[in-house]
Amino acid sequence: MQTKVLIIEDSRMAMNIIVKLVQQAGLEPVSAQSLTEARHLFANTIPESFLCAIVDYNLPDAVSGQAIDFCLQSILPTIVVTGRMDAKTRSNVLSREVVDYIPKENAQTYDYLSRLLGRLERNKNIGIIVTGQDRSSARHMVSLLKRHNFNTYEAATAEQTHQLLRENHNIKVVITGAELEDQNSTALISSLRADYAKEQLAIISVCERNNDMHSARYIKSGANDFLLKPYCHEEFLCRISQNIELIEHVEALTNMANTDFLTGLANRRFFFEKLTSRVRHQADGHALAMLDLDFFKKINDTYGHDAGDEVLTTVSGLLKHHFDDAVVARLGGEEFAVFLPSTPPKLAFKRLDTFRRDVEKQTFRVLKKAYNVSVSIGLLTSMPVGLNAAVTQADNLLYQAKDSGRNRIASDIMAVQQRLQSVM
Structure with a gap:
């Protein structure tokens, strides 16, 4: 409705x-x-x-x-x-x-x-912390924020402020004053800025108009903006909105840079940036799959590029559905990657095979012609240290799946089982 x-x-x-x-x-x-x-x-x-x-x-x-x-x-x-x-x-x-x-x-x-x-x-999904304010000021701020549909949180200490941020990922703004019980406001701003960039979290400091030095100290400590008391209703809300809009603009640009335009999946650059450090420090227990649509060029040549785009977006939708807890990316053309964190080998194989069968069931139509697609998968469950090495090994398994007849999974699970049996 x-x-x-x-x-x-x-x-x-x-x-x-x-x-x-x-x-x-x-x-x-x-x-x-x-x-x-x-x-x-x-x-x-x-x-x-x-x-x-x-x-x-x-x-x-x-x-x-x-x-x-x-x-x-x-x-x-x-x-x-x-x-x-x-x-x-x-x-x-x-x-x-x-x-x-x-x-x-x-x-x-x-x-x-x-x-x-x-x-x-949009404000229904945005949180704002009001911290370090006297009781009267806090009530007034919260009332103004709620009128604009913001989710509001109140804190009396720096520790409570940090805890609220850890527990509520919707928070975009912290409004801080000088009434903190455990820390001065510049120290809180500095500690927040160490954890959150200005493009992630806006910090707006509120200070008394009779002390001009406070505003400069707050900005130098890492605040995005400041308000001098007494402030008017409109100024308060305009500054809140402008700081949130700046964060949203940066998020939109970042999303465009990290996302494949056609499918909405992560792109190759973001995939490697997100996972390189993670795999370098802890490769054990994860699984990596490389996927490639079979005979995709033939689909483009026979039915046109619009039909090819429909296949790509449909398969991408299935990937999002089956692997909403994983890192999924379109690496280019008809090639995709799925990184499954902390997933046992047999479970990784089962989930990928369920996805493969789901792709196989899809029927596409161009005018009166119907056709199906399939996907070949290389699954690596014994991860080497280093993402580039892991991708290379998963790619080699993908080629094995192609060479073995396509529409199947080639995995290192069998080799792992053989090594375990030889040790026993």
């Missing part, structure tokens, strides 16, 4: 713009031109199906923000749009627990609304 957004707006032009923005965000607009109409519409819906409400401050039957109060009482995160720019209206709006307010000023403000809708959905 598509997530909904309640829109209460009496201007037809503004309504049309907001509806389009909501639809572009992949959400379903539920529109009302008055508070009365909104009450009627909302009474017949499930509140949990709504992401938020976008509400005009001044409506024919709610001239002073009463529609805002209705949405907040209905437990809806509320974004206010208004044509009024005076200080009194702004203060009136921000005195309520709204997500944000947006003046109907120019095209850029509507662009901000579009980005805010996307943020509210």
